[in-house]
Amino acid sequence: MTDREPGQPRLAVIGAGPAGLAAAIAAAARGVRVTLLDSAAEAGGQFYRQPAAELRARRPQALHHEWRTWERLRDGLDAHVRAGAVRHLTDHHVWLVERRADGRFTVHALLGPEQEDPAEVCADAVLLATGGYEKVLPFPGWTLPGVITAGGAQAMLKGTLATAGRRAVVAGTGPLLLPVATGLASAGVEVAALVESAGPRAFAGRARALAAQPGKVAEGARYGARLLRHRVRLLARHTVVEAHGADRLEAVTVAALDGAGRVRPGTGRRIPCDTLAVGHGMLPHTDLAETLGCRLDGHAVHVDDEQRTDVPGVWAAGEATGIGGAALSLAEGHIAGRSAAARLRGARPEPAEWAAAARTRTRLRAFFAALDSVYAPPAHWAEQVTDDTVVCRCEEVTGGAIRAAVAELGAGDARTVKLLTRAGMGWCQGRVCGPGVAGLAGCELTPSRRPFARPVPLGVLAAAGEDD
Amino acid sequence: MRTPRELADAHPGPAFTVTLDGREIEALPGQTVAAALWAAGVTSWRTTRGEGRPRGVFCGIGVCFDCLITVNDRANQRACLVPLHAGDDIRTQEGTGHDDRP
Ligand SMILES: Cc1cc2nc3c(=O)[nH]c(=O)nc-3n(C[C@H](O)[C@H](O)[C@H](O)COP(=O)(O)OP(=O)(O)OC[C@H]3O[C@@H](n4cnc5c(N)ncnc54)[C@H](O)[C@@H]3O)c2cc1C
């Protein structure tokens, strides 16, 4: 590689969201040369997704929270880029991080939205800050145009100032639904209802962990006030049982849930809408870590107190290591960047120097663990999935086909179901249908072992192989 | 009613024209294919291979591949990622170009 300058260690940070930005800034400030790669055209990640520059938004903060923090991150990044300490590579989709025989790394990326031309970056260490993506469980009608993920609605709004329709229902479960509902409402969309499957009483049992986080409770209260102001109806312990429409969404049926998480018969009611923004929580992006051989804890990349994975030279921070929101990602990124900087310079890191970030991390991890047990999809959601409901959107595999694979063909795990039905074999590589298929088949959602984090053109694969 | 552009006080450059299956639609600098189609009232632009069902944006961030579309003769572009340029020729897709995939 030509971009090697002896002396200064090089760190490749993958992902320019809160975690990656905090990490890049912390490492660059301590004498490490950082290459920051992200598939997006602008830094910010999901939380601080910026409108495309050409839209020339003078008040992007109107779509955002914690704007001050963003300004600090943005200015910090700019300063390091100007000083030559950080190289920010936008529109770089990383499909593989390769650990070479000499212990260093080659980061393989595809350029631009077309993702056809390759690029490579060489580094002494890598820091995975790839965030997460939304989990959506299937229900009848969820493939209709107009049904979008809650985070997707938010991303389209923040990134392109676009909304799909005029009347939306926001549904599912999890803390993301609140900002999505208030975001859409303030952008002029009539939000007919916020349908949350968790019940208000579920929060009471976790009162202690939640109360330990006054800032977060205040944040919740602010969202609540905003919902009221926009006259958004909150339907707690309710769920969407069906989306209706011929060629696009026209209405949804929502119903109440009983204490056991079953739909209460006779409670269904129809709400006309042209948009349904739906989500059931988030899952970490672990593909790059998996191909590097990093250990996972459940669905998250395992890290130690310094945010190191168990593969030497590989750090991870933010939602790739567990879902916990932007503030936790910032704290983890900061710690990871400092640890990597020290270790790359051959020094032993001083955890005392990041004690404040570590306290924040402890607090927020406890908070999100409590939230996680509050926000859960209805226990019996799979009962609502009819045999003709498409579950794998790419390969159009129905609920009936998955049930048959289990009942008649004896498939006992997600991989066998996949082989028998093709569920999860399409373009998205099972990212979307994975949780739905596992739930219907009654087995655990296992990490997927995708060979690459992105579909890779054959020519690029062949050329990458030649380097070795 | 307030629009997102008003909320963010956005003043993009002048609109330009692109075509969707030959029909002219307006787009703004900085808009992705998906954003311009939504603005034109179009919510689906692909039919599935098996059942011929309509699809459009689902994840909005490049993960799900539901929003595939042909842009300037390149099939299977993700409408939620690809920015538009004046004169672009967008075509709805039937099925997915599955065979192009490695
Ligand atoms: C669609 C969506 C919208 C969200 N909106 C909100 C919201 O409005 N409010 C809120 O509180 N929370 C929101 N969240 C939750 C959000 O995940 C956290 O708030 C926070 O952004 C996490 O920070 P992070 O740095 O860990 O990851 P992220 O912010 O997700 O940043 C990860 C970055 O890595 C990049 N990346 C991932 N894989 C690759 C790859 N292979 N190659 C190159 N780049 C890669 C991504 O483009 C992204 O920029 C949203 C989540 C999603 C999925």
Ligand code: FES
């Ligand atoms: S909407 Fe999912 S990839 Fe474009």
